[in-house]
Amino acid sequence: MDTHTFSRLVELTSYSVLLVAVAVVAQRNLATSIRLLRLEGFLLAMVSAVIGLYTGESHLFWVAAITFVIKGLAIPSFFFHVMHRIGLPHDAERSLTVPLGLMLASGLTLVAYHVGRPLALASPWITRDVLASSLGTAFIGLSLMIVCRKALTQMLGFLLMEDGIFLFGITETYGMPLLVELGIFFDLIVAAGVTGILLLRMGGDFGHVDVDRLSDLRG
Amino acid sequence: MTFALDIGFAAIHLALVLFWPLVLVGIVRRVKARLACRRGLPLLQELTDLLKLFRKGEVIPDTATWVFRLAPWGTWAASALVALMVPTFSWSVPLGAQADFILVIYLLGSSRFLRNLAALDTATAFAGLAASRESFVAALSEPAMVLSLWCAGWVAGTSRIPEMVWRFSEKAAAELSPVHPLILVALVIVAIAENARVPFDDPTTHLELTMIHEAALLEYSGPGLALMQWGAGLHLGLSLALIANLFFPIGLAAPAELGTVPLGLFSFMARTSVLAALLGVLESTMARLRFFRITDWLALSGAAAVLAVIRLVTVGR
Numbered sequence: 001m002d003t004h005t006f007s008r009l010v011e012l013t014s015y016s017v018l019l020v021a022v023a024v025v026a027q028r029n030l031a032t033s034i035r036l037l038r039l040e041g042f043l044l045a046m047v048s049a050v051i052g053l054y055t056g057e058s059h060l061f062w063v064a065a066i067t068f069v070i071k072g073l074a075i076p077s078f079f080f081h082v083m084h085r086i087g088l089p090h091d092a093e094r095s096l097t098v099p100l101g102l103m104l105a106s107g108l109t110l111v112a113y114h115v116g117r118p119l120a121l122a123s124p125w126i127t128r129d130v131l132a133s134s135l136g137t138a139f140i141g142l143s144l145m146i147v148c149r150k151a152l153t154q155m156l157g158f159l160l161m162e163d164g165i166f167l168f169g170i171t172e173t174y175g176m177p178l179l180v181e182l183g184i185f186f187d188l189i190v191a192a193g194v195t196g197i198l199l200l201r202m203g204g205d206f207g208h209v210d211v212d213r214l215s216d217l218r219g
Numbered sequence: 220m221t222f223a224l225d226i227g228f229a230a231i232h233l234a235l236v237l238f239w240p241l242v243l244v245g246i247v248r249r250v251k252a253r254l255a256c257r258r259g260l261p262l263l264q265e266l267t268d269l270l271k272l273f274r275k276g277e278v279i280p281d282t283a284t285w286v287f288r289l290a291p292w293g294t295w296a297a298s299a300l301v302a303l304m305v306p307t308f309s310w311s312v313p314l315g316a317q318a319d320f321i322l323v324i325y326l327l328g329s330s331r332f333l334r335n336l337a338a339l340d341t342a343t344a345f346a347g348l349a350a351s352r353e354s355f356v357a358a359l360s361e362p363a364m365v366l367s368l369w370c371a372g373w374v375a376g377t378s379r380i381p382e383m384v385w386r387f388s389e390k391a392a393a394e395l396s397p398v399h400p401l402i403l404v405a406l407v408i409v410a411i412a413e414n415a416r417v418p419f420d421d422p423t424t425h426l427e428l429t430m431i432h433e434a435a436l437l438e439y440s441g442p443g444l445a446l447m448q449w450g451a452g453l454h455l456g457l458s459l460a461l462i463a464n465l466f467f468p469i470g471l472a473a474p475a476e477l478g479t480v481p482l483g484l485f486s487f488m489a490r491t492s493v494l495a496a497l498l499g500v501l502e503s504t505m506a507r508l509r510f511f512r513i514t515d516w517l518a519l520s521g522a523a524a525v526l527a528v529i530r531l532v533t534v535g536r
Binding site: 015114 | 514521529
């Protein structure tokens with residue numbers, strides 16, 4: 001694979017990742033948001049595989065396979081399971097309207113470009129233009145964590161942020177040691193599992209997973 | 220000889236832009252019917268309907284003025300003019316030198332403006348409401364369309380649509396700009412909204428309070444209705460042609476080379492048919508949006524276009 005094709009391919013995929021993150025912001029339907037998260041996992045697996053093909057490092061294919069299984073298959077199915085188990089309504093409530101949320105997302109991407117520009121100029125890699133879109137994805141995930149009211153959608157935001165950071169890491173380092181990646185994946189599974197169990201408990205005990213209403217318990 | 224060839228190319232283009240959309244409308248309907256386990260109408264039903272309508276007499280409301288009579292011709296002419304600027308089987312088009320994307324957007328806008336004027340002209344409550352709704356959708360979708368075509372123009376280094384298609388068709392898929400997915404999503408959403416398709420509007424409902432495009436045509440009959448429907452078909456055809464040629468420019472015929480024409484024709488028909496079939500699937504699997512939820516989707520298309528602009532302005536091509 002020649003360098004030009006490679007950089008274009010990685011950049012194309014990274015913009016698709018950013019686009020999917022923006023689509024999650026625009027989505028009110030919880031099930032569709034989880035499906036978009038699954039798509040995000042597939043795209044990230046593709047990026048790792050493409051970088052693996054280019055650099056010829058075999059452990060990147062392992063990273064791609066693990067990303068595909070965990071982010072693409074396991075976590076979304078687990079979330080679907082939790083959703084059906086506690087009978088969550090399909091409406092992903094936000095404290096911002098969708099157009100406002102999208103404006104916030106665009107603004108955050110602009111910030112990501114300004115923050116990322118000096119970093120990108122200093123980066124030795126051909127894929128340095130990906131930096132801003134991966135930062136943008138992370139920022140959008142963070143903003144979703146802030147504006148969402150339901151615990152499950154906050155977890156979606158967290159996973160989006162993690163996706164952004166993963167993209168950042170893999171395109172700026174061309175693969176960390178497999179041990180580090182494994183540790184991150186393990187953390188991710190634990191985080192998703194803990195949130196899932198917490199959600200199940202919340203749903204069972206209070207009959208809702210609205211984080212804002214948790215403070216009502218006091219007094 | 221080249222002059223004759225040019226005329227020939229223009230004739231094929233003209234036939235294609237005027238009549239192929241009718242088949243595309245038939246394909247969308249057929250796919251929807253098949254997915255609902257019905258057999259569906261013949262593919263050329265739209266043409267038969269139009270011919271029937273052209274033969275019929277026209278009933279014009281007493282309150283209608285000349286605006287009402289002018290509008291069908293005006294909207295049809297504006298759409299047809301745009302259809303002469305958007306490439307189909309080849310990137311050379313009859314009005315290639317004038318095919319600036321701003322002009323295309325303004326022509327489409329003036330077609331919509333005339334239709335809305337005519338809807339208001341008869342003072343029917345339904346049609347007036349439809350005009351107001353259509354303006355609402357257009358006001359939100361137009362910025363996204365301007366921005367995404369502007370981005371495509373920036374990437375291609377030209378503001379003329381045929382030249383954009385030519386530049387994109389010269390490149391391999393991997394060399395396309397990274398903003399392509401962003402503007403593709405933006406343009407697809409805009410195309411669905413402006414053609415009044417599900418989830419924005421349902422082209423099959425009549426006499427329902429929520430409808431947009433069909434309600435504006437309520438007072439029309441005979442040749443007027445035929446022109447309006449044909450104009451809508453032209454708009455659908457040119458939207459699909461624009462998307463097919465900007466994002467999947469495969470097998471386009473080179474101008475003044477007869478040998479490449481069959482492949483170009485086949486590829487164009489295949490690509491637009493696939494897009495029309497996808498539109499049919501989308502219409503069958505999605506529900507109509509509540510009217511004030513339309514903003515969510517249009518905001519998504521706007522945001523995608525804005526992201527593309529941010530990328531192009533900060534990093535460059």
